[in-house]
Amino acid sequence: MTVSTRWSSGPAAPGLPARATAAVEALKLSNWLSRSLGRGSGTVAGGRVGLALDPTLLSTLSAGRQVALVTGTNGKTTTTRMLVAALTDGDDTTVATNATGANMPAGHLSALVASPRATRAVLEVDEGYLGRLVEETHPGVVVLLNLSRDQLDRISEVRMLVDRWRAALGRLAGQPADPPDRRTVVVANADDPMVVWAAQVAPDVRWVGAGQVWHNDAVGCPSCGGGIVFEPDGRWACDRCEFARPDPHHWLDGPDLVDQDGRRVPVAIALPGQFNRANAAMAAVAATVMGEGGSPPLTVPVALARLARVDQVAGRFSQVQRHGRAVRLLLAKNPAGWTAVFDLLEETRRSSDPVVLSVNARIADGLDTSWLWDVPFERLAGRRVVATGDRRRDLAVRLRYAEVACEVVADPLAAVDRAVGRVDGTGDGAVDVLGNYTAFADLRARL
Amino acid sequence: MTPVTPSALTVAVVYPDLLGTYGDGGNGLVLARRAAWRGIPVDLVQADSSRPLPTADLYCLGGGEDGPQVRAAAAMVADGALHRAVDGGAVVLGVCAGYQLLGRSFPDSADRAHPGLGLLDVTTRKSAGPRAVGELVAEATPGAPRLPDGRPLPTLTGFENHGGVTSVGPGALAVARVVSGVGNGGGDGTEGAWSGRVFGSYLHGPLLARNTVLADLLLGWAVAGTGGEDGALAPLDDSEELALRAERLSAGGRPPGSRLRRLVSVRRS
Numbered sequence: 254m255t256v257s258t259r260w261s262s263g264p265a266a267p268g269l270p271a272r273a274t275a276a277v278e279a280l281k282l283s284n285w286l287s288r289s290l291g292r293g294s295g296t297v298a299g300g301r302v303g304l305a306l307d308p309t310l311l312s313t314l315s316a317g318r319q320v321a322l323v324t325g326t327n328g329k330t331t332t333t334r335m336l337v338a339a340l341t342d343g344d345d346t347t348v349a350t351n352a353t354g355a356n357m358p359a360g361h362l363s364a365l366v367a368s369p370r371a372t373r374a375v376l377e378v379d380e381g382y383l384g385r386l387v388e389e390t391h392p393g394v395v396v397l398l399n400l401s402r403d404q405l406d407r408i409s410e411v412r413m414l415v416d417r418w419r420a421a422l423g424r425l426a427g428q429p430a431d432p433p434d435r436r437t438v439v440v441a442n443a444d445d446p447m448v449v450w451a452a453q454v455a456p457d458v459r460w461v462g463a464g465q466v467w468h469n470d471a472v473g474c475p476s477c478g479g480g481i482v483f484e485p486d487g488r489w490a491c492d493r494c495e496f497a498r499p500d501p502h503h504w505l506d507g508p509d510l511v512d513q514d515g516r517r518v519p520v521a522i523a524l525p526g527q528f529n530r531a532n533a534a535m536a537a538v539a540a541t542v543m544g545e546g547g548s549p550p551l552t553v554p555v556a557l558a559r560l561a562r563v564d565q566v567a568g569r570f571s572q573v574q575r576h577g578r579a580v581r582l583l584l585a586k587n588p589a590g591w592t593a594v595f596d597l598l599e600e601t602r603r604s605s606d607p608v609v610l611s612v613n614a615r616i617a618d619g620l621d622t623s624w625l626w627d628v629p630f631e632r633l634a635g636r637r638v639v640a641t642g643d644r645r646r647d648l649a650v651r652l653r654y655a656e657v658a659c660e661v662v663a664d665p666l667a668a669v670d671r672a673v674g675r676v677d678g679t680g681d682g683a684v685d686v687l688g689n690y691t692a693f694a695d696l697r698a699r700l
Numbered sequence: 701m702t703p704v705t706p707s708a709l710t711v712a713v714v715y716p717d718l719l720g721t722y723g724d725g726g727n728g729l730v731l732a733r734r735a736a737w738r739g740i741p742v743d744l745v746q747a748d749s750s751r752p753l754p755t756a757d758l759y760c761l762g763g764g765e766d767g768p769q770v771r772a773a774a775a776m777v778a779d780g781a782l783h784r785a786v787d788g789g790a791v792v793l794g795v796c797a798g799y800q801l802l803g804r805s806f807p808d809s810a811d812r813a814h815p816g817l818g819l820l821d822v823t824t825r826k827s828a829g830p831r832a833v834g835e836l837v838a839e840a841t842p843g844a845p846r847l848p849d850g851r852p853l854p855t856l857t858g859f860e861n862h863g864g865v866t867s868v869g870p871g872a873l874a875v876a877r878v879v880s881g882v883g884n885g886g887g888d889g890t891e892g893a894w895s896g897r898v899f900g901s902y903l904h905g906p907l908l909a910r911n912t913v914l915a916d917l918l919l920g921w922a923v924a925g926t927g928g929e930d931g932a933l934a935p936l937d938d939s940e941e942l943a944l945r946a947e948r949l950s951a952g953g954r955p956p957g958s959r960l961r962r963l964v965s966v967r968r969s
Contacts, residue, residue, distance in 0.1 A: 402721060410721065410765045413809075472717040472748075478771055480717070480750050492750075620834065621859040623723030623904040646944040650909050653940050654726070654733050 269313060276307035277314075277366050284363060296351070300359025303366070311358055314365040315374060315390040318349070321539055322386050324378040325398025325448070327590045330354045331524070331566045332398060332532040333377040338563050339540035339556035340373060349374040354567060357382055361390075373543065380414050384421035387437070395422070395455075396440045396539045398463075398532070400447040401470045402627070403587040404619030411447060411470045418451035426456045440539045442531075443501040446489060450475040453499070461538050462487060462504025463531040466596060467589035469627070503538050503553070510534050510553065518554050523564035526597035536560055568697040578673045579683040580700065584693045586618070588627035594687055595632045607637035607672040608685045611665050611692035612644045618690045622647040630655040641668035642692040665696050708741040709922060712756035714782070714798070715749040715764075718772040722861065724762025724795045726906035730915050731758055731922075738934050740923065753781035757922040758791045761798025763861070763904060766809040769797040773806070773816055786819055791897045791922045795907055796862055799892070799900035800824040806864065820900050821871030822893045824864040827885060831863040836881030836903060837949060838891040843873035845894060847913065848920060848932055855879070856891070857910045857948045858903025866902075868893045875901065897921055910948060912941045 269277065284299030303310050323333045330352075337350050349368035351360045356377040365374060378386050380400070387395065397418070400411055425437050441452035443460040447470065452458050464487070465471075474481055479493025487504075490497035503512045508530060511517045520530040537556040544551025565571040569584045585591040598608065614622050622644050630652055638659040640648040645661050652659045662668035665688075672684045688696055713720075713728035725746070732744035745754050749772065753759075759782060764772065776782050786792060792802065800806035803822035805813045811826045840853040847853065856876050865885040868874050874884070875892030883891030883902055892901035899918065901907055908915035916933050923933070 412765050412767055469717070469720065473768055473771070478767070621722075621861060621904060623726070623859060623906055626723040626726030626729070626906055626909070627720070646940070646947050649940045650944050651726075654729050654909070656733075 272307050273310055273313045276303045276310050279303060279306055280310075280362060280366055296353060296355040296363040297357075297359045299366075300355075300362040303362050304358060309389075310362055311365075311386075312389040314362065318365075318371065319373045319543060320390045320392040321373070321375045321394040321396065321543060322378045322383065322390065322392045323375065323396040323398070323539075324380055324383050325396075325442075326380065326401045326403050326587060327593065328398045328528065328532045328535075329356065329377045331529065331563075331569065332396060332536050333375055334566045335533055335536035335560040335563055336375045336396070336539050336543075338560040339536055339551070340375070340543060342559050347371055347373060349376075351377055352567065358385065361386065381417075383418055387421045387425070391435070392437055394438050394440060394539050394542050396535055397442060397448045397452055398535055399442055399445045399465060399467075399589070400451075401467050401587065401589040402624065403589075412475065415447045415451050415475060419454055422451055423454040426454065438542045440535060440542060442535065443499050443504070444487060444489075446471040446481050446496070446498075447475065449499060450496070458499075459503070459538055459542060460499045460501040461534055462501035463534050464505055464527065466528065466593050469588070503534065505530060505534055510537065510557070512553070516553075518557055520557060522557070522561040524566070524570055525601050526593065527600070528593040528596070529570075533557060533560055568693070571697075573700045575669060575673050575684075575700065580669060580673065581683060581685050582693065582697055582700070583685055583687045584690070585687050586689045588624055591628040591687070595629065598685060599632075602683065602685065604635055605637075606683055606685065607639070608633060608687060609639045609641060609665075609668050609672045610648055610659075611640075611642035611668065611686065611688040611696060612648050613642050613689060613692040613695070614644050614647075615691045618692070625651045630657055633657050637672065639668045639672045641665045642688065665692065666699050669696070669700065708743055709735050709758070710743045710745060710754065710756040711735070711758045711760065711922075712745045712747045712754055714747050714753065714759050714761045715772050715775070716746050716762070717748050717750075718768035718775075719762045719764040719798050721765055721768075722763035722796060722904045724760065724798070724904060724906050727762070727793060727795065727908040727915075728758075728760040730906065730908040730912070731760070731919055734912070734915055734919055734933075734936060735923075737936055749775050753779050753785075755781070755785065756790060757925055758918065759785065759793070761792070761794040761802070763796030763798060765797075769801055769806070770808050770814050772797075773801040773814060776801075776817055777815070782817060783819070786896070786898060789897065789925045791918050791925070792819065792899065793908075793918060794820070794898075794900045795904065796860075796902055799902060800864055800866065802898060802900050803866070803893075804869070820893055820895060820898050821869035822866050822884075822900065823869065824866045827863050827865045831861065832882035832885060832902075833861045834859070834881060835948065835951060836860045836883060836891065837879040838876035838881070838883060839879055840876050841874050841890070844875050845899075845917060847917060853917070854911070854913050855949060856901075856903060856907075856914070857945060858901070858905040858907050860902045861904065862902055866893070871895055875899070897925075905948075909941065910945060912936075912938050 280299040280303030283302040287298040349371040351364040356379045439455040439458045442463045444465040474491040476496040477494040479491045483489045540556040585594045735742040794802040802820040803816045806824040807826040867886045872893040872895040874890035
């Protein structure tokens with residue numbers, strides 16, 4: 254695929270300054286060592302070394318590439334994967350991407366180094382690093398999915414984060430309008446007031462009505478402190494000031510993506526659930542922005558058709574067989590994510606199908622488990638529930654107060670087997686395994 | 701129409717839209733379930749800040765972000781219902797931001813002092829050091845409230861996450877002495893404060909899910925207030941909660957060794 258060179262502001266191909274070259278070589282060596290020694294997946298260690306040797310490396314390596322940044326509390330990895338699929342039509346080598354979720358600058362560097370000839374980069378960005386990435390990579394597109402509470406012992410509270418996003422996107426307004434194709438387009442979820450508060454200061458925003466299952470972090474108006482009132486039709490507005498849902502350019506109407514001209518495209522994708530249709534909508538619109546200069550320009554139906562084939566994302570939503578039963582792996586890391594996964598269970602499973610819940614509280618998960626009490630576990634009533642993971646005892650207590658009976662099994666794999674063994678002998682009984690970050694990774698490695 | 705039981709107990713979770721960030725709404729759920737499981741008719745009310753505070757026997761205030769904390773305090777001062785309820789004998793549990801705003805004053809993110817409700821003689825200022833984040837274990841002080849049979853409160857376990865330093869004035873008593881963690885952080889090694897029927901703590905977890913004896917103590921105060929027996933509640937099968945407590949207490953606070961191991965495990969992830 255040819256990509257216009259109009260994004261170039263520096264050397265499009267290697268021809269790097271000596272310091273950057275040295276840093277890149279050191280990065281590759283470190284990643285190779287890290288992999289060879291079995292110390293990790295070989296994406297973070299080298300990135301750290303590279304950054305230490307040349308702090309401007311991120312900026313140097315992204316110069317000349319068309320960059321998309323994808324951030325938000327939930328759906329980052331999936332949307333990043335979908336956007337790559339929409340842009341490449343199967344030939345993934347034309348895009349540099351941090352597919353494994355190493356979403357801080359060290360991971361971004363490793364992704365850029367791994368694909369030196371890629372003219373595009375699609376980068377998943379940790380919520381806390383958006384400002385730095387916008388500054389250093391001069392992105393063509395920034396995708397803002399949603400923002401809600403997550404790992405409060407490690408990551409900032411929602412309102413601190415959203416103010417930092419807003420400051421970073423506000424600085425885009427100072428960009429020179431000429432050349433216009435250097436402008437950053439923000440693709441933002443119009444249904445999340447926190448996202449809207451951050452995005453509305455950017456000079457060019459494509460609003461997407463992608464939906465929002467979790468409103469509890471957005472009931473206070475970020476502008477005036479009034480209350481945000483959500484209407485059943487999806488609109489929302491502050492009860493005191495002018496802050497309100499912007500008119501979206503595209504929006505989800507059930508399973509269809511609709512635009513302002515009345516065009517309607519079904520979002521028929523391999524991944525399950527409404528929240529994945531939301532991710533698909535965001536990715537498709539972002540892809541059309543990136544593909545505007547192509548001939549022919551990339552359209553929403555083409556982008557959707559390409560990303561529809563993504564059927565699992567780093568193991569999320571993957572199905573495995575266990576003793577002849579289908580077991581589906583689902584990642585849920587925070588109250589909004591768990592709520593979305595419960596929606597998915599109700600959409601795709603019988604109300605009696607069993608679930609395994611696995612929760613850890615290691616550093617990557619957040620050390621505090623109090624968020625379990627914000628998750629509506631009451632919705633699991635009537636299912637067979639097996640609790641496992643490092644923090645199965647917290648789960649068991651939470652489920653007791655949700656009045657949902659559960660079995661507690663220490664070993665996660667034994668917990669899956671317990672649920673599998675208890676599936677009804679009839680029909681297509683299937684087990685869903687819901688885990689937070691390291692609990693999911695642990696089970697994925699063992700199943 | 702369902703007849704209103706005159707003895708029904710009402711548990712209000714105060715302003716979950718402002719003070720619901722840290723899962724502390726679970727305290728209200730724990731209290732309500734533990735009442736219901738004993739056959740005490742109970743209403744659990746999620747009292748949003750958009751409406752006047754309802755009349756309740758037990759009020760639970762949770763943790764929240766700095767801006768919403770300021771708004772919650774101002775709204776409660778203007779509403780006046782919590783002061784009237786405390787005068788009438790209601791029980792109040794404040795956690796983290798909810799604890800701070802029960803006091804005389806508390807800081808916002810820019811370190812400006814805001815007036816609290818003055819229901820508890822504590823004053824909070826901003827910590828000069830890093831936020832206190834992690835597991836906390838604390839043992840009841842001699843001045844802590846006693847159980848109905850005269851025994852002291854068992855060891856408290858919870859998770860703290862705050863940047864405040866709270867000093868306890870002469871009108872209140874510290875609840876516990878910190879074994880590991882930070883707590884009030886004022887250098888006296890204490891955690892939490894109480895006076896009358898107002899109880900404050902920095903502990904999430906939620907506090908009452910991990911410390912069910914404390915939950916029953918507060919519930920007993922409220923039941924006595926509604927004309928029930930004085931604080932003596934039928935026992936419940938708390939084996940799940942006891943297992944969680946035992947695990948958390950043995951995990952302890954934050955010994956340096958385990959922290960190092962955690963750092964290593966992160967670098968490998």
